[in-house]
Amino acid sequence: MPNYGRSGRCLTCKRRRVKCDEARPACSPCRRLGLNCGGYNKNYAFKDENFRFTAQGLRKSVNEQNALVQHSTGVGEPSRSLLTGADVAIPFFLLNYASMGRSLAVGRGFYETLIPVYTSQCHNSPLSLAISAVAAGIYSFWRHEDAAQEESHTAPYCQAVVSLRSALDHPDERAKPATALAVLVLHLYESLHAVYNARPARPVHHQGALSLLPVAALDGLDGVIGTHVKAFVLHTEISSAVRQKRSMHPNAYSYATSPHSSSLVPGSFSSTLDSIGALVAELQADYVHQLPHLHSSGTLLEQQCRAWIAQAEQINDLLQAWARDVPDDWRPVRLTSVQDFSLSIAAYQSACEIYPSCLIATFWNLWRFHRLLLLQMTASATQHIPVLRDEPSVEECESAGSIQELVDGICYSVPFCLGNRAGQSCLSDFANPDISFPSYHSLAPGDSRHRDWKSTPLSKDEHHRHMVAYGAWHLLSPLSNLLTLVSDDHGGRFVARCLRPGQLQWIREQFLRTCTLLRLPAARAFSEQKGRISSPLPSADDAAETLAKQVRKGARFMSGP
Incomplete structure (x- = not known):
């Protein structure tokens, strides 16, 4: 890095970009703050700072x-x-x-x-x-x-x-x-x-x-x-x-679904999950765009719906195979708030699932969302098949149980990502000892749930910084997508009916909490309006739904679930 000339400040004040009185041997600002005054460098040469x-x-x-x-x-x-x-x-x-x-x-x-x-x-x-x-x-x-x-x-x-x-x-x-x-x-x-x-x-x-x-x-x-x-x-x-809900770019789809797609990143489970996600995207686009153009009844519609259901089942099998193949230390570990983490941490049904890192939690939430999309499309397509629509089938009951399990998994990731954080994020959160996150560091060495965490090179302090930086952001998309999913016209109501009483409301509350942590302007406006007695109180449900749609529009080209 080249030094272009004298700044008239000691090296410490120059780095801090503050005024320096150039006192010697140490300037007054450095002495006042107890800092080590860097002195005055007169040798201006190239400096390697890689x-x-x-x-x-x-x-x-x-x-x-x-x-x-x-x-x-x-x-x-x-x-x-x-x-x-x-x-x-x-x-x-x-x-x-x-x-x-x-x-x-x-x-x-x-x-x-x-x-x-x-x-x-x-x-x-x-x-x-x-x-x-x-x-x-x-x-x-x-x-x-x-x-x-x-x-x-x-x-x-x-x-x-x-x-x-x-x-x-x-x-x-x-x-x-x-x-x-x-x-x-x-x-x-x-x-x-x-x-x-x-x-x-x-x-x-x-x-x-x-x-x-x-x-x-x-x-x-x-x-x-x-x-x-x-x-x-x-x-x-x-x-x-x-x-x-669109088809992929042709070049990207051919890359992602080619027989050699796994060779993009050899041995990468994220690449394998993406190749399955490409199939989910194409099936969803085909279903959403073709369904309105088919007759409301008739053999053609029934045949096409059966074909969509069969494709969804095949892709779901691939997703379940992915979950069986992932390393053991990637699998979530269940904790309970009564004995494993503080009651100050909001947890659905007093349960939390921990992961080696925030990124691996995101992989699982992406996996869950792909499966939810497939179950949603299957439930919607079933309504156009008279034999399956007239009375609940064994498959429909199994789908309801799977939906509940998948949504529970997303809910159980909330304490891991957010911990006991509340209010707007700030720099001091990175070193705040009052903020706590359930993690693998919470497990005692002799705990039967303790694993050989090969994917966890982080110390307790590093994990804290990692979750402060990423936790809320990595939870934003799963929650916004989930709220959008349950309000969708294509099977969304079926997904909502599969949830326990009060669960959807809990999800809305945690989404608003996430938006507040991230200091999204709309979330701040909602919080401020709640604090004004004279102002009409907006519905938390309406605020969550509106925010979820805004987030999806803003993040429509982003990575993530």
């Missing part, structure tokens, strides 16, 4: 910033004058989102490849600028910054778009995994802002990523990076097709 973006370097950088927070305030809120700029936002983002709790063996390939590719890029490359924009945007969320401070991430976003357009004009640059990653990072930026601004996400970056599939290089960094980037593009297209 170590900052290794896992160890990222932890050190964030720990240093946490120390500044502790020195600057006694109430847990960070001083805005201490923590500003990309030198803080980028390490914060890379550590808590791209490093903590992630590995190529488990992940989908996007976040897991950012750091090794990012360290090979110059500071003005499309990927570097895109990461600066996303990091600044996410960091501003945690700091509760308002719209007036959006320039910190809109400026690098615009620069990244200009730089990316230039790179796409050169065939060599266009075929590099770093270029595809830059597109995906900009796509993440667009989706985040769509969700937070309650507007439909624009498809430009998602379509750009799909257009790069045929030319994306698979030989970068021994082929590992390119392979994972391509797999992640396919994953986002599958998720988008399911959310929008």
